[in-house]
Amino acid sequence: MYDVAIIGGGPAGQSAAIFTSKAGLKTLLVDNEKGLTQRALLKNHYGLFEATGAELVAAGRKQAERFGTVFQQAQITDIAKTEDGFTIHTEAGVSFAAKQVILATGANAALAKTIGLKTKDGKEKYVKTVIEADAAGHTAVPGIWAAGVAAGVSVHTIVTSGDGAKTAINLISELKGERYTDHDKA
Numbered sequence: 741m742y743d744v745a746i747i748g749g750g751p752a753g754q755s756a757a758i759f760t761s762k763a764g765l766k767t768l769l770v771d772n773e774k775g776l777t778q779r780a781l782l783k784n785h786y787g788l789f790e791a792t793g794a795e796l797v798a799a800g801r802k803q804a805e806r807f808g809t810v811f812q813q814a815q816i817t818d819i820a821k822t823e824d825g826f827t828i829h830t831e832a833g834v835s836f837a838a839k840q841v842i843l844a845t846g847a848n849a850a851l852a853k854t855i856g857l858k859t860k861d862g863k864e865k866y867v868k869t870v871i872e873a874d875a876a877g878h879t880a881v882p883g884i885w886a887a888g889v890a891a892g893v894s895v896h897t898i899v900t901s902g903d904g905a906k907t908a909i910n911l912i913s914e915l916k917g918e919r920y921t922d923h924d925k926a
C-alpha cells in the first residue's frame with residue numbers, strides 16, 4: 741500500500757510528490773499524460789529564465805523519482821474508500837491502494853465529480869469547475885486533498901507548483917503530528 745497517491749502529473753502533482761517522497765512517504769504519482777502544461781512556453785517561472793512546459797514537467801518527474809516516487813501512466817476512473825485508505829481504479833482495470841490521496845488533476849474535474857467531491861465554479865480563465873478545498877488543501881472527504889488548478893489557484897506554474905508543495909507539507913505535518921520543514925544545508 742502507498743502512503744500517498746497523487747493523481748495528476750503537472751506542476752502541482754509533481755511538486756507534491758517531491759515533498760512526500762523526500763519525507764519518506766511511499767508515493768505513487770498517476771498521470772494520463774494529457775496535461776496542457778506540455779504546450780506552454782514559460783518566461784515567468786521564478787528561477788527559470790525560459791523553459792518549455794515539457795522541460796519543466798520532465799525535470800519535475802526526474803526530481804520526484806530521485807526521492808522514490810513511482811510513476812504510472814493511467815487514466816484514473818474511480819477512487820473508493822476502504823477501511824484503511826482508498827482503492828484507486830484505472831480505466832485499464834488496474835487498481836492501487838493508498839492511505840491518502842492528493843487530486844492535482846488541473847482543469848479536469850471529472851474524477852472529482854465521479855467520486856462525489858464537492859465542487860464549485862472556477863474563477864480562473866479556462867477553468868470551469870474546481871474542487872472545494874480549505875486553505876490547507878483538505879476536501880470534504882478526510883484523506884483526500886486537492887492541489888493546484890484543481891483546487892482553484894491561479895493558472896500559473898509557479899503558483900500551482902507552490903500549491904502542490906503546500907498541500908504536501910500540510911499532509912506530511914498531519915501524519916507526523918507536528919509542523920514539517922524540509923531544509924537541506926549547502
Ligand SMILES: Cc1cc2nc3c(=O)[nH]c(=O)nc-3n(C[C@H](O)[C@H](O)[C@H](O)COP(=O)(O)OP(=O)(O)OC[C@H]3O[C@@H](n4cnc5c(N)ncnc54)[C@H](O)[C@@H]3O)c2cc1C
Pocket residue numbers: 747748749750751752753770771772773774775776777778779780781782783784785793814815816817844845846847848851887888889890894895896897898900901
Ligand atoms: C498553451 C499554454 C500556455 C501556458 N503558458 C503559461 C505561462 O507562460 N506561464 C505560466 O505560469 N503558466 C502557463 N500555462 C498554465 C500552466 O501550464 C498551468 O496553469 C499549470 O501548469 C497547471 O498545473 P496543475 O499541476 O495544477 O495542472 P496540470 O498541469 O493541468 O496537470 C494536471 C494533470 O492531471 C492529469 N489528469 C487529470 N485527470 C486525470 C485522471 N482522471 N487520471 C489521470 N490523470 C489525470 C491531466 O491530464 C494533467 O496531466 C500555460 C498553459 C497552456 C495550456
